[in-house]
Every structure is written in structure tokens, then in C-alpha cells.
Amino acid sequence: MKRIFFNEVVTRDGFQIEPEFIATDAKVALVDALSACGYAKIEVTSFTSPKAIPMLRDAEEVMGRIKRVPGVEYTVLVPNLRGAERAMESRADELNLVMSTSETHNLANLRMPREKSFAALAEVIRFVAGRTPINVSLSTAFGCPMEGDVPQAEVLAWAQRFADLGVRGLTICDTTGMAHPAQVARMCDALQDRFAGLQLTLHFHNTRGMGLANVLAAVQQGIVRFDGSLGGLGGCPYAPGASGNICSEDAIHMLQAMGYDTGVDLGKLLAIARALPGIVGHEVPGQVAKAGPSMQLHPVPAAVTELRAALAFS
Amino acid sequence: MKRIFFNEVVTRDGFQIEPEFIATDAKVALVDALSACGYAKIEVTSFTSPKAIPMLRDAEEVMGRIKRVPGVEYTVLVPNLRGAERAMESRADELNLVMSTSETHNLANLRMPREKSFAALAEVIRFVAGRTPINVSLSTAFGCPMEGDVPQAEVLAWAQRFADLGVRGLTICDTTGMAHPAQVARMCDALQDRFAGLQLTLHFHNTRGMGLANVLAAVQQGIVRFDGSLGGLGGCPYAPGASGNICSEDAIHMLQAMGYDTGVDLGKLLAIARALPGIVGHEVPGQVAKAGPSMQLHPVPAAVTELRAALAFS
Numbered sequence: 001m002k003r004i005f006f007n008e009v010v011t012r013d014g015f016q017i018e019p020e021f022i023a024t025d026a027k028v029a030l031v032d033a034l035s036a037c038g039y040a041k042i043e044v045t046s047f048t049s050p051k052a053i054p055m056l057r058d059a060e061e062v063m064g065r066i067k068r069v070p071g072v073e074y075t076v077l078v079p080n081l082r083g084a085e086r087a088m089e090s091r092a093d094e095l096n097l098v099m100s101t102s103e104t105h106n107l108a109n110l111r112m113p114r115e116k117s118f119a120a121l122a123e124v125i126r127f128v129a130g131r132t133p134i135n136v137s138l139s140t141a142f143g144c145p146m147e148g149d150v151p152q153a154e155v156l157a158w159a160q161r162f163a164d165l166g167v168r169g170l171t172i173c174d175t176t177g178m179a180h181p182a183q184v185a186r187m188c189d190a191l192q193d194r195f196a197g198l199q200l201t202l203h204f205h206n207t208r209g210m211g212l213a214n215v216l217a218a219v220q221q222g223i224v225r226f227d228g229s230l231g232g233l234g235g236c237p238y239a240p241g242a243s244g245n246i247c248s249e250d251a252i253h254m255l256q257a258m259g260y261d262t263g264v265d266l267g268k269l270l271a272i273a274r275a276l277p278g279i280v281g282h283e284v285p286g287q288v289a290k291a292g293p294s295m296q297l298h299p300v301p302a303a304v305t306e307l308r309a310a311l312a313f314s
Numbered sequence: 315m316k317r318i319f320f321n322e323v324v325t326r327d328g329f330q331i332e333p334e335f336i337a338t339d340a341k342v343a344l345v346d347a348l349s350a351c352g353y354a355k356i357e358v359t360s361f362t363s364p365k366a367i368p369m370l371r372d373a374e375e376v377m378g379r380i381k382r383v384p385g386v387e388y389t390v391l392v393p394n395l396r397g398a399e400r401a402m403e404s405r406a407d408e409l410n411l412v413m414s415t416s417e418t419h420n421l422a423n424l425r426m427p428r429e430k431s432f433a434a435l436a437e438v439i440r441f442v443a444g445r446t447p448i449n450v451s452l453s454t455a456f457g458c459p460m461e462g463d464v465p466q467a468e469v470l471a472w473a474q475r476f477a478d479l480g481v482r483g484l485t486i487c488d489t490t491g492m493a494h495p496a497q498v499a500r501m502c503d504a505l506q507d508r509f510a511g512l513q514l515t516l517h518f519h520n521t522r523g524m525g526l527a528n529v530l531a532a533v534q535q536g537i538v539r540f541d542g543s544l545g546g547l548g549g550c551p552y553a554p555g556a557s558g559n560i561c562s563e564d565a566i567h568m569l570q571a572m573g574y575d576t577g578v579d580l581g582k583l584l585a586i587a588r589a590l591p592g593i594v595g596h597e598v599p600g601q602v603a604k605a606g607p608s609m610q611l612h613p614v615p616a617a618v619t620e621l622r623a624a625l626a627f628s
Binding site for chain 1: 418421422425427457459460461462491492494495496497520521522523524525526527529530531557561564565567568571572573600601602605607608609611612613614615617618621622625
């Protein structure tokens with residue numbers, strides 16, 4: 001039973017693009033419920049400017065009110081020095097920094113060239129100076145919706161620059177669901193060869209239906225850390241109508257069925273997932289919450305029972 | 315570039331459970347459009363009694379009116395001797411027979427014990443006597459929604475009985491989306507060891523999001539034949555709200571991205587998939603038709619172009 005570690009990103013990555021503000025009470029209650037499920041990590045919120053992401057303008061309050069469960073790491077997204085100060089005041093267990101490996105996507109998403117992003121994030125890392133572990137998420141690592149291919153060597157080079165600054169972990173992100181399993185296998189091989197000492201997390205989207213196939217390809221190469229979003233919430237503005245992040249409960253269901261130990265109580269998680277449409281006010285892409293886990297049996301129809309009885313007497 | 319062969323089942327497996335009758339003209343036009351895409355096989359319709367499946371009551375007319383494209387096999391579902399006679403009069407290229415490996419599911423679905431189904435199908439095989447190739451689809455081969463586990467040995471035993479009758483192919487069906495990749499890998503290994511001389515097809519559902527992960531697991535074991543349904547249409551009555559069959563265009567998109575040769579023109583197929591909601595009158599689960607293929611780039615936003623210009627002058 002190999003251990004797999006899940007990082008739940010729904011309240012950050014999922015909620016940040018919701019059209020309606022999710023009440024702070026609902027966010028706190030959701031994080032607390034997720035904490036009781038056995039996640040290794042929860043990305044709670046983002047310390048960006050409230051103007052940039054108004055949906056997460058209650059970052060301090062959420063971090064202040066959640067119940068910290070021992071064994072669960074509470075990580076937060078941090079875009080810059082000011083965000084890092086706020087995050088550390090909020091006693092985040094980890095700071096997650098993000099930039100794109102594609103210049104065009106970085107310009108579109110962060111409004112600056114990659115070198116400027118790198119400089120700003122390096123400043124954060126020097127400021128934190130080992131007081132709190134740092135994870136760096138590299139976006140569009142499997143392709144950019146505007147530039148197309150992002151060479152694996154380019155991703156590895158950016159990863160190396162952050163590794164050289166002493167970060168604890170790297171998250172390699174398929175931001176818009178362009179990755180395919182063969183590409184994932186190659187990337188995971190290269191990452192593990194080069195960054196064996198770091199926590200390596202894979203972040204997939206299900207935009208084109210390949211999310212769980214990519215999880216499979218990654219676990220086959222020995223990757224044990226994944227981001228997932230409850231209900232498959234989240235997504236990318238370049239693919240309207242398409243699915244977003246991989247659905248945590250669907251990924252956990254698959255891996256548990258295969259015999260992996262995710263540490264997560266799937267029954268509890270599904271109960272929370274089934275409440276999610278009520279929180280966000282719309283349907284979500286997750287499948288297992290609708291269909292039920294594969295090991296949950298359905299009752300035998302009355303017609304079959306009658307037929308069996310008839311056959312027994314014939 | 316390993317060749318993968320797709321069998322498109324939307325007009326049979328997809329349409330048979332649609333709530334509204336699809337006009338014969340629309341069925342014929344759809345099969346003709348699919349024929350032009352490069353499929354290896356199309357399961358056109360079912361020669362069941364019009365009372366049992368009223369949605370496919372126009373089986374003869376559809377088979378009579380479609381344009382046969384050389385290189386495409388037109389297969390049909392056949393439940394019994396009467397169906398086989400009708401199918402052969404309609405010049406089907408292949409007869410697809412079906413029974414469940416689970417007794418309860420066979421009783422629920424076919425209203426008879428498995429032994430009685432086997433006897434009826436054996437009668438069909440003897441009647442056809444080599445005049446038309448026979449494929450046998452074994453349902454619930456990865457689990458029964460009512461019984462739970464279906465032992466692999468049970469599936470192999472039923473497969474062996476049909477192999478002994480001289481069928482050309484076997485389709486191993488995950489009828490309600492219970493299969494997981496580790497189970498699929500074990501099954502594919504066993505099937506290929508034992509039935510190397512037969513055409514082996516895998517039929518997956520995406521009920522719990524594992525459809526394409528299971529396709530990946532199967533191709534990794536060397537399986538080259540798959541059923542798929544345009545738009546992911548179809549499904550099972552035991553999982554309301556959940557996805558049905560794996561979506562052909564999503565599976566083909568993934569395999570092509572990985573470098574496999576599916577023989578299918580993905581651009582043509584996506585154009586057809588995008589027309590499907592108009593034919594059936596509701597949304598369908600397929601993702602790539604909504605998001606576009608991963609290699610299709612999006613325009614660079616004007617804001618990025620302006621930012622680049624500003625940076626060049628700064």
C-alpha cells in the first residue's frame with residue numbers, strides 16, 4: 001500500500017474564479033470539514049491583493065478561524081513580499097509561489113515577464129529565509145494555450161533555479177489540461193532524476209478528459225504527491241464549458257481502488273463533495289459523488305427477484 | 315506509430331437509451347459522417363425487437379440507407395436467432411452478441427439466466443456458421459453494480475466458451491464504469507495470454523472518471539481495439555447524472571497526442587461531435603469538443619500585446 005499525498009486546492013484554486021463570493025463562514029466550514037478527511041495538505045487561500053482576486057479577500061479571516069488539525073499542512077498562495085508577510089502573520093505552514101514557464105502566459109496571468117516574476121519570488125524566498133517551507137508552482141509546464149509547446153528543458157531550467165534557492169517543493173502544473181500521459185511520464189522521470197531531494201507535486205486539469213490518465217502515468221513513474229480540487233472545481237478561462245482541476249474525490253477513488261493509501265476517508269469526502277453544489281450554487285464536474293464509489297452496490301431490482309423465484313419453480 | 319482501432323457505438327449504445335426517438339434521417343446522416351472520419355468499425359444499430367428498444371426500431375432502414383465506405387466494418391447488435399436473420403439480410407459486416415458475466419445483471423438486463431443466454435447465442439453462432447464474423451461482448455466484466463466483484467476467472471471462462479465456438483472477437487465491457495487501471499492491466503494480460511488469436515476489444519465507461527485512465531492501462535498492455543461513443547453518449551441506469559461510455563473523440567485525442575495512429579481525422583470528428591447536442595437535444599459529456607484539441611492555440615490577448623510593447627520601450 002504505497003502512500004499518496006493529496007493537496008486539496010478547492011478553496012483557493014477553485015473558489016478564486018467562482019462568479020459569486022463564497023461567504024467566509026462557508027469557506028471556514030469547508031476547510032474544517034476537509035481537515036477531518038485525512039488530506040496531507042490544504043491550500044486554504046491566497047494572499048494576493050483583494051483587488052486582484054476579490055473572491056479571496058477574506059484570506060486573513062479564513063486563516064484565523066480554521067481549526068488546525070495536526071498532520072495537515074495549511075498552505076497559501078503568495079504572489080509577492082507583501083503577501084508573504086501577510087501569510088506568515090497568518091501562520092501558514094507553507095508558502096506556495098507561482099509563475100509560468102511560458103512568457104506569454106506569465107504576461108497574461110501575472111502581467112510581467114518571467115524574469116521579473118522570478119526576481120520577485122526570489123526576494124520572497126530570501127525574506128522567508130527558512131522560517132517557513134516554500135513550494136513553487138510552475139504553470140503551463142506541459143504546454144501554453146497561446147504559445148503551444150513548452151519544452152521540457154525550459155521547465156527543468158526554471159525548476160533548477162528555484163531548487164538552487166533552497167525551496168522545499170516544486171509543483172509542476174498542467175494549467176490548461178494540455179498534458180498527455182506519455183509527456184507526463186517523460187516529465188516525471190526527468191524531475192525525479194534531477195530533483196530527488198525535493199517534494200515533487202503534480203497538478204493536472206481535466207480540460208480534455210485526460211486528468212486521471214495523467215495521474216496514472218505519474219504514479220506509475222513513482223510520483224506520490226498530487227493537487228486536486230473538490231468536485232473538479234476551478235479551471236481555465238481559455239476553455240469555456242470544459243472541466244477544471246482534476247476532481248480530488250475521483251482521483252482518490254481511483255487510487256484507492258488500485259490499492260494505494262491516500263490517507264483520505266472517501267466516505268467523508270464524498271459527503272462533503274455532495275454539499276459543494278449547494279455552496280457554489282451550480283453543478284460541478286466530479287463523477288464519483290454522482291455515481292457513488294464503485295464498491296457501493298445497488299439493490300437488486302424487484303423484477304430480478306421475481307424472475308429468480310419464477311425460475312426456481314419452473 | 316502503433317495502430318489503434320476504434321469502434322464507434324454512438325448510434326447503437328448511445329441512442330438506445332435516449333429519451334426521444336432520433337429521426338432515421340439523422341441516424342443515417344450521422345453514420346455517414348462517422349464513416350468519413352476513418353473509424354475501423356461502426357456499431358450502427360441493434361436488431362432487437364422494436365418493443366424492447368423502440369429507439370432503434372428503424373434498424374433495417376438505417377442499415378439499408380447508410381453509405382458503406384470500404385475499410386469500415388458495419389457491425390450490429392444481435393440478441394437472438396431472429397435478430398441474426400434480420401442482421402444478415404441487412405448485410406451487416408459483423409454480428410455483435412452480448413451477455414453478462416454476472417448472473418444478476420444478466421437477469422436484470424436480458425431477463426434470463428446466463429446459461430440460457432449462452433445457449434441462445436451459441437444457436438446464433440451455429441446458424442451463422444462462418445458466413446459473417448461474430449463478436450461477443452461480455453458485460454459487467456469488471457464488476458456488477460448489484461453483485462459487486464466479478465472474478466477475472468469467471469470472465470475468462472465465459473470468454474473461453476465463446477472462443478471454443480469459433481468467434482472472431484471478444485469485447486470485454488466495463489458496463490457501469492467500475493473498472494480501475496490496475497484491474498484493467500491484469501485483465502488485458504490474461505486475455506492476451508489466452509486469446510492471442512482473437513480480436514480483443516475493450517469497452518469502458520467513464521461513470522467514475524476512470525475511462526481514459528483505463529484506456530491508457532489497456533494500451534500499455536498492448537490492447538489495440540476500443541469501443542467509444544461520440545460525445546460520451548450512453549451510460550447506465552444505475553448512475554443517474556454520471557457519464558456514460560468513454561467519449562470517442564476524447565480517447566482518440568489522447569491517443570493521438572501520445573503518438574498513436576488511430577486512423578481517425580480528429581478535426582472532422584470534432585465537427586461532428588459539436589453537432590451532437592443538436593441531434594439529441596441536450597448537452598453531452600465530451601470535453602475536447604468544448605475545449606478544443608490541446609494543439610489548437612488560443613489568440614494572445616490584446617493586453618499582452620500592449621504589455622509587450624510597453625516593456626519593449628521601457
